[in-house]
Amino acid sequence: MKALTIAYVALIRLVRDRSNIFFVFILPIAIIVLIGAQFGGGFAAKLGVVVESGAGELGDSLAQSLAMSEDVEVLMFDSEGAAVDAVERGNAQAAVVIPADYDTSIRNGEPVTVGFYSRPDNQVFQTVVQSAVADQSAVIRAARFAVDNQGAVFDEALVIASNNSDGVTGIAVEATTIGESALPPDIGQFDLGASSQLVLFMFLTGLTGSAAIIETRRLGVASRMLSTPTTAGTVVGGEGLGRFAVVMVQGLYILFATLLLFQVNWGNPLGAALVMIAFGAVCAGAAMLMGTLLRNDEQAAGVGVILGIGLAALGGCMIPLEFFSDTMQKVAHITPHAWALDAFAVLVRDDGTVADILPELAVLTVYAAVVITIAGFRLRRSMSTV
């Protein structure tokens, strides 16, 4: 009971500290929104397209045919300069400029050049543009051929060619995709960021919150608690529970906020709850351990940020684990983050149940048990020292 009271105080302190409103409640959601806005379309290649004014109907239709593909995202730019700048800075893989005289030149049978801009290390998108151009120019080239070869009138030949263009051939491309995709196409816009930010922030908030344990010692609160008829075990248990409560508030907040705001899919609810509890216990243990190892709250904030962000990056919270090399995947699984993310991936992408995530849960539980045991032991010894 006393342990619960100590834990409750930890929660009160979390909410009373006004900067936490930003770091615990606003920042994670802002990041998920930003990531969703930037990468929500998946990691599709981006093709900058400029349709100069006057490029006409044919220019628009070329731009549309470039935008047809699911795997190439078209970004429209107002000027050649802006599009080229985007290519130079890597914001787009390539850019296409459809010139102002595009429509008139083609209709007059004059040759026209579509500008294609790419960096020396990424020239392959020219094939995409050439394919779209080949498709569009089929009718025009057929008509011009009829003019050259049979002396036909261009406008009449154009009508004939376009009337016949659909039924002309049985030759096609048959495209299939095989293999299990690392990132399924039906993944929601905010799904990718949500679970990784949940894991990142639970750990980060846990660690930066370890300053509270240091404060408890420095201000003599711990000594005073110990002078009451309260055992050291109860105080340590209460502090641990307090860290756990703080971490879970962070986790549950992100879970429900993303669920309600962005309809993020978290998979099997019981499974998600168990992953959060197991990972939350790891975070609480890590926070307790840090609280015993460092001397002042400024150090705790600094070290907390390094470890919180560093381990998260290593564990796959910044770039999905699927993109890691084989060696780095192994290294990543030193962190509890990677195991938690694996568990969420099974729950969300494979519609897994609790049975499917037992290995991940087991690893996280062992992690938690080890860290909490060490931390509890140290905390008990250091409680009354400053």
Place this chain on the structure above:
Amino acid sequence: MRAATLIASKDLKLRVRDRSAFIVGIIAPLGLAFIFNLVLGGIAEGDFVPVFSITNLDQGTVGEGFVSVLDEIDAGGVIDVAERPGSLEAAEQLAEDGTVAAAIVIPAGFSEAVQSGGESSVVVVTNSDSPTSGEIARSIAAGFVAEIRTAQLAVETAAISAGGALTPAEIGRVAEAASAGLPQVISVGSFETVKRELDLATFFAASMSVFFLFFTVSFGVNGLLEERQQGTLNRLLGAPIRSMSIVAGKALVSFVLGIVSMTILIVASSLLLGSNWGNPIGVGALVVAGVVAATGLMMVVAAFAKTPEQAGNLMAILAVGLGMLGGIFFPTGLGTGLLSYLAYVSPHRWFLLGMTDLAAGDAVSSIIPAVGGLLAFAAVGWGIAIAKFRSTGIAL
């Protein structure tokens, strides 16, 4: 001025003894840059050259023609035709394994189908982990098929234009003319642009350095609030020095901490991570402008905050918020949306833009906009802070 330097040297001594400035100013940025580099180093570098396989089961000239088109693109270094499996099954296996991003198969009887107007399809099997490469493979196949379709359409259009009066022999001649080459109408003119992007080792060193710079300089200006809380500020004000000297002293601490930590980070990241910071004069200008801007923005917080804790929290929020917006952790300013313009509200963004221009090998003068942007933040920050200090004094 002597008073300012005296105050600054006292504060600097304090910061050297208190290890937190080292953690925030040097260890954190260097450590995180190292981790990011480690995690991402193997992922995004190198030229993008999709790997394909080609299987030609066709006996005729059309299939051969397609293979030679692929080989030509391969010779240009744009794609890599790495495998030539002998059957559809073998090709599919390669794509499934991920040995190739896409397997292209020309079926048996393809040429005949083309020549007789029959039906046939170029098969493209792509691996789902390589959507972009798959799209390239589909495009190349589609481009080739479009060429065939165009030839067929040309013959048909020519025949109809002639009023359907052509004999089979004449049609054969038209077809020959069509296969010899169709008039080109639209060509694609290819231009190479420069690469205006930092390599990962440099990007993370630069982004982490400027991100933590804002925390590092906050130690200096926050000293003002600490003196106020400890009551030593009133004693300083009682001394025969101008109050602005005290502010200048604190700003000097920020400036020295910022410049020193950035210099250490630049040298250390160059040696340890292989970061390439570019022209020293340009980098120097960016660093000085960045430190002045960071100090100015943090001074605004110091001017309005009531306690050092409150100031510390607000400074952290400002540093994290602006850093995030400026593309420290993941790229912002992409595309043409509102968010892409919002990124310019961040000094971090201007710093990184300047770094990028230097890395592209532009003249040192190319960083003038970036330095100007940073100095604008500095001017706004310092302007507001000084106005506030002038109107209410620094003691509160």
